[in-house]
Amino acid sequence: MTQQPSPTSDGAAFVRLVDASRNYGETRAVRNVTMDLAIRGKIHALVGENGAGKSTCLGMAGGRVAPSSGLVLVDGTELPPGSPRAAKRRGVQAIYQELTIVPALSPEANVYLGQTISRAGWLREKEMRRGYEQLCEQFGVAPALSKQSGDLSVAEQQMLEILRALASKTNCILFDEPTASLAQGERDALFSTMHDLQAQGLALTIVSHNLDEVQNHADLITVFRDGTLVETRPAGQWTKREIVNSMLGDLTRGADIAAGQHRNRVSARDRSSAQQPVLQVSGLSRAGIIDNIDLTLYPGEVLGIAGLVGSGRTSILRALAGLDPRASGQVSINGKPSGVPRSVRDARSKGISLLPEDRKGQGLLLARSGAENVTLGEWKSDSRFTFIRERSLFASAVSSARPVGFNTKRLGESAARLSGGNQQKLMIARWIHTSFPILLADEPTRGVDVGAKAEILVALEGIVAQGRSMIVVSSELEEITGMSDRVLVIHEGKALAVLDSHDGPITPARILQIIFDAAETAEPVPSGGELS
Amino acid sequence: MTDLKTATTPPMSEPQALPRSTFTVMSLFTKYPMIWVLIALLILTTILYPGFWGLTNITNILTQNTGLILASVGMTFVIIARGFDLSVGAIFAAGAVFYVSMDGVMPVLPAVILSVLVGIVFGAINGALINAVHINPFVATLGTSSAFIGLMTLYAGASVKFSVSEEYSFLGTFKFGDLIPLSNVVVIVVFIIAAIVLAKTTFGRSIYAIGGNPEAARLSGIRVGLVSASTFVIIGGLAALGGVFTASHLGTAQPNFVGNMTLDAIAVVIIGGTSLIGGEGSMWRTAVGCAILMIVNNVFSSLNLEPALQLVFKGTIVVVAVAVDVWTRRRQSS
Incomplete structure (x- = not known):
């Protein structure tokens, strides 16, 4: 990685918006915002509800969105509006929510997309591969060299996107929701890299819905609401409650849930052992991905599945939704044996419906x-x-x-x-x-802002309270622990434990402990709870 | 399960009406610019060629374009469902050749039914190749187009008839009250039925769904393969029916009937503003596209203008139509 030396010093604004506005038809997405968006040697976090204007501001800085009025200054000079290419040349790299991975290319080709190393028009493949492997090592990710990028998971593709920004000569990186699809370990790796880059004097700006992350890692936090900038403060001078209140304005509904204080649902439901499970799965397997998974789902219950990215949690949902014809095992619906669904229509005829991850x-x-x-x-x-x-x-x-x-x-x-x-x-x-009585929800609140997230969670609880059941997969452990009556913890395709909220509160720490214990012992782990 | 649903949803307090779109004549024109083009064309035509509005001229236009209209109705289904059919001209010719070959073999009614069935079978072959074998529609129909024409040439051999019996020419020549040709009525009825199926039925809704997002449609329990294949069956049947009427009208049929049919049918759908990406469009758009193309053809041939110029004009309209469509979309989204 080569960083350009730059005339400006730490603490100086690298990207500045001056009275910038952006309209979409009648909608005024951003209104007269003046701010130091990216600052040398700092991590600047932009937070706000969806539609608050933070991503649009990031887009203007990255040259993707042309301001309707106002200026974008990079290193003191004006950026030609709406030219991502010009922004890149000036040292501003942006990583947007929508992935820009070419599926048919190899991972390293994707990292060097648009910045290929060549001599006289000939690709320097070895050099690129070496550079890619170095980046992977530095970042702690598996290189997956033999695969096509399209076969990688969303999280892995997101990683490539980040590596691409790091591989270029840049003074500033803008991240739009970089952690939304990453598991905890990958998030930690990303933030430690961000801190490294920060130490090298890069200006980093991040849009995120995860307030904990933002508070832990950012130097500055700016809150947006309804297209306007509410306030910028050093991170230490915000409390989470203050951030949420500024984001929502008067609308403080759901702020409790948003702030992570999920209401305690322990003993909210009656699950006597006499009750007939609506769904009973045993020995669910898919060669190389999931191995002999058992699970039970009762009417009116939320079962969470927790695991790291690649642990097989999405594969379980796909198998139950009829999307994986090669899955095997026994499935009973309302006590009647019926086999693993062979197609989506088969699953739906059994009353199982999928809320897909990629909406x-x-x-x-x-x-x-x-x-x-x-x-x-x-x-x-x-x-x-x-x-x-x-x-x-x-x-x-x-x-x-x-x-x-x-x-x-x-x-x-x-x-x-x-x-x-x-x-x-x-x-x-x-x-x-x-x-349908059963919903398989894959990342139900991914990329959703705080207010809407609270509404969605409350709505799901309301529906479940009527007697429908739900299996939830999420990379946000707090969401799983907050919603679930029981949590199935899996690692590398195997079930490790079933935690029941009757036996005491389920916390992210408990789940992570189980997973890390399993990761350390190479031996198969004795299950930490009854597995059915 | 239904009672469960009603339990979760609060009773509706007020009668809920469909959202009334703010429908004004102006909004119609800014949203669908091809209507302007059609109107401009009609005005121009009235000035250049006053004979245009005569009933005979109008019915002639419709009669000459029976095949094109039916093919473009089918093409609308196919393209909205994210498909593409390059073999429609071949199926049109196949229907015509088969129909004529039955003259003297059987009465006219079974011959019509069998001819349409030939088109349906050919369409089903396309549908199966695309949805069961998963060949790209462009490639699959490029191949079958050639194969269908070859088959028909082999079948017809040297025995191409140059005049069909009176019984067989009835369909293409009968006029109600000596004014309105039967084929015009059939074409209009087919058009209306197709428009209703597309806009008002669950099948039509499925077509928009699989064209707009096949994966979402599949996860919602729609039989994506079956619906897609059936659009090819529809276009096959309609193209063959067009062939029957054309053969009956002209009294003859040859495999080289294929002509520009395929590209014209696609052009009509595109001119109307139905997106090639799939999931968007409608039958009335195709009607507008049809009208534009037919008027241009009519004016050029009536005024004896240079045919090469007509080609240039036609091509320009297609490109302009798409450019205008792209431009209005971009303006709407920004």
């Missing part, structure tokens, strides 16, 4: 209306002889969207126009619309 890629019809997205595929009760009864279908969409706190007046808008939080509410409303 844009696998969930939504972005060009179609919210109502259409809620009712997708389930038209039977609102149609007659295959003719859709538009009014009744819309009314169904309204009654399914209301419990999740979706503004039903916006159901006619196309999904592409909605924020991440509202899109996710549509996805959950879709489950309500289907009436």
Whole structure:
């Protein structure tokens, strides 16, 4: 990695917005913001709800978004508006939420994408590979050299994206939600690298929804609300409560949950042993990925699955959702043996529905209306002889969207126009619309802002309280511990323990302890609880 | 399970109405610029070629383009479902050749049904190659197009008829009250039915879903492969029906009927503003596209203008249509 020496010194603003605004049609995404966005030798965190304007500010600094009015100054001189290429040349690298990995290329080719090392037009493959391996080592990630990038997990692809920024000569890196798809270990590695870069005098700016992370690692925290800058303070001068209150303004609903004080659900439900489990799985396996997993799900229960990235937690959901025809094992629904679902339709006929991790890629019809997205595929009760009864279908969409706190007046808008939080509410409303008793939720609040997250969690609890059941996978342990009645802890495809909130509060620390113990002992670990 | 659902949702307090889109004539035009093009074209046509509005001219236009209209109806289904069909011209010719070859073999009605069935089978082959064997639609129909024409040439051999019996020419020549050709009525009825199926039925909704996001559609329990394949069956059947009417009208059929049919059908859908990306578009857009292309053809041939110039004009319209579409989309999103 080569860092350009720079004339400006630590503590000086590298990227500055001057009275910058950005409009999207009628919407004013950012209004007259003046700020030092990236500062040499500092980590600057931007926080706020979705749509608060933080990502747009980052986009303006990275040249992706042209300001409608105002200036972007890089190192004191104006940046030509809307030119990511110019920004890069001036030493500003940005990593956006949407991954820009070319699936058919190797990982190292992706890292050097747009910055290939060549001589007279010929690629210097060895040099690039060496550089890539060095980066991997420095960053503590497995190089995965023989794979195509498209076969890597989302988290691994995100890593490539970060490595790409590090491989370039740069003075400043802008991160938009870099940790959303990373597991704890990878997050720690990312932050320790960020601190290294900071020590080298780079200006780092990060947009994040994870307030704990932000408070632990950032030097400065700026809060955005409704397209305006609320306040910038050194990190030490904020309390979490103050940050949340500034983000939400008057709207303090859900702030308790957002601040990590989940309401205690222990003994909230009656699970006598006589109760019939709605789903019972034994010996669920998929060669090389998951090994002999048992789990039980009772009506009105939330079962969390906790594990590191690559532990097989998503594979369990995929197998149960009928997405993995090669999975084997026994599955019983309401006591009736029925086998592992062979297809999505098979799973749905058994009452199992999946909330996919990638809501844009696998969930939504972005060009179609919210109502259409809620009712997708389930038209039977609102149609007659295959003719859709538009009014009744819309009314169904309204009654399914209301419990999740979706503004039903916006159901006619196309999904592409909605924020991440509202899109996710549509996805959950879709489950309500289907009436399926079992939901497999993969990262239900990923990329969702604090306010919407609280609403989604409360809505899910409300639905579960009506007797439906849910299996949740999340890389945020606090979310799992906050929601789940029981937690299945897995590591490298094997079940380690089932923690029951009846036996005492489940905490992230307890889960991590179990996983790290298992990682240390090479021997198979005796299970820490009953596994069914 | 239904009672569970009602339990989770609060009773609806007020009657919920569908969101009324702010529908004004102006918004229609800024949103769908091709309507402007059509109107401008109509005005220009009225000035250049006053005979245009005659009933005979209008019915002639529709009769000459029976095949194109039916093919572009099918193409709309296919393209919205994220597919593509390069073999529609071949199936059109196959329907025509097969229909004529039945003259003297069987009465007209079973011949029509069998001819359409040939198109349906060919469409099903396309659908299977694309959705069961998972060949890219472009490549699959490029291949089958050639194979279908070859098959029809082998089948027809040297026995191409140059005049069909009166019974067989009835479909293409009968006029209600000596004014309105039967084929015009059929084309319009098919168009209306297709528009209703696309906009108002669960099947139509599934087509938009698999075109917009196949993975989301699959996870929502929609049979993606089946729905996609059925769009190819529809276009196959419609193209063959177009072939039947054309053969009946002209009294003859040859494998070289293929002509520009395929590219014209795709052009019509694109001119109307249906996106090649899939998941968007509608039947009335195709109607606009059809109208534009047919008017241009009619004016050029009626005024005896240079045919090469007509090609240039047609090509320009396609490119401009897409450019305008891209431009309005970008303006809307920013």
